[in-house]
Amino acid sequence: MTRVIGALVIRALRRASAAVTAPRLAVALLAVALPALLLSSVNAAAQPRAQLSAAQAADQTLTWTADDSMTAYKSAPESATAGPATIVFENSAATGNTSGMTHTLTFDTSTPGYNHDVSLNIIASPFDADGGRHVAQVNLTPGKYRYHCVIPGHGQMTGELVVTEGGGEDTTAPQVSAQVAGDQDANGDYVGAATVTVSASDTESGVDTVEYALDGGSFAAYSAPVSVNQVGARTVTFRATDKAGNTSAVGSVEFTVVAPQGEDTTAPTVTGKVTGEQNAAGHYVGAATVTVTASDTGSGVDTVEYSLDGQPFAAYTAPLAVSQPGARTVTFRATDKAGNTSAVGSVEFTVAAPQGGDTTPPQVSAQLSGDQDSAGNYVGAATVMISVSDTGSGVATVEYSLDGGAYVEYPSPVSVNKAGAHTLSYRATDRAGNTSPVATLRFTVVAPEEDTTLPQVSAAITGTQDWAWNYVGSATVKLTASDVGSGLDKVEYSLDGQPFAAYTKPLSVDQPGAHTLSYRASDKAGNMSVGTARFMIVEAGGE
CATH class of the missing domain: 2.60.40.10 (Immunoglobulins)
Structure with a gap:
């Protein structure tokens, strides 16, 4: 009986989606069938609101809302704690639905990589018997749930709910360790090369990132065992961060790599x-x-x-x-x-110098640039550009000295960002050995006012779409970011839960299925803005 009712409802929904010019008529046609499907679609732990007693209500309430959008829920929770939960789904005029459009809140029970133990399927319309507000009881387990709207054409309405172990917020850092492997000699040194394998685990929110650094260098993402073959004493440090932001203490392994015996001991x-x-x-x-x-x-x-x-x-x-x-x-x-x-x-x-040649030193000048305050001080940084010319033998070297330091070669404009009064001296020498008189610039750099304004970042998705707003064959995502304060530092993106990567050009996605693109922009003051874009790709020629 449930399957028959469900088939009738979906068929009616498809007709309603096609008849976008008369949404209220489509909703009226479904009004009789929707309550029966609602009662049969929610799992055994979910009950109609009228039947919920105070004793049955869960300690945590998770609320989803929907409006006139067919691409995203108006609001949705991102995380929850394992155990009983009250699910509230409201799709009404109060939440911004002015067209009478029907939506569902459906938990995915088939896509790999997600929990499949909650079979929740709530259908809500502003014109249904409950006024579009429905309540259900479920029992959540640790992991990740995917939810979406199954109404045709609403495929971009999707998201993820991360469920952590009960007992409150995760404040425990991951466990991380490392092992060194390879051929060892009698002294325990590694012959030719050593391989370092880093392992990390987290029993609560889960491991997010693992990093390592070699010989005091910068930390880098760890994705596979690290092979160290440079001869000498080596140190590999490592750390891990979980999804709640807890970072482990830095661990380290120390070892020595030696050249294979009887091979190369002769210098070049x-x-x-x-x-x-x-x-x-x-x-x-x-x-x-x-x-x-x-x-x-x-x-x-x-x-x-x-x-x-x-x-x-x-x-x-x-x-x-x-x-x-x-x-x-x-x-x-x-x-x-x-x-x-x-x-x-x-x-x-x-x-x-060539005989009878050049005896005239080069001509050299310098120019300051940067944002200045009313007192003429440079805010945040000052940039010095040195220009030089020589009509004789040609310029050989250009040098500068900052605040009385040693002269160094000038390869490109010099940025000075340390607050305070500064003196920059400069000179040039031509190929005949003639050196210009030393010239000097004096200026003051002041610290900028603190930047607390978030950058602006947005995503635009383009491509060929079908009648249900799905992208056919592929979609292109373009990120745009700006910052009026300290200036943009970096823009990053993550597709379908992968680690964040630097965004340098529009991203083309051609894998069929539902996709979630998370993106973020950071300014030079450390302020970060985040956003999410969700879209569906179907194969060309598909229904």
């Missing part, structure tokens, strides 16, 4: 060569080029580095042109894949 061979036009004194006129060559017959060359005139070592990727006149020293070294590093080599040479 590295040499340097200087080329260029030379004068009678052997000096290089205008510029000298230093080429570094390294080889290794064992594990192979891993890195090559160089240092000019005692500066910190940097990666060597191409021949080095040195044009600043004067005595110069380039040192270099190489490391192989087994961790063996060569002795430091060096070449010394002198660069001379």
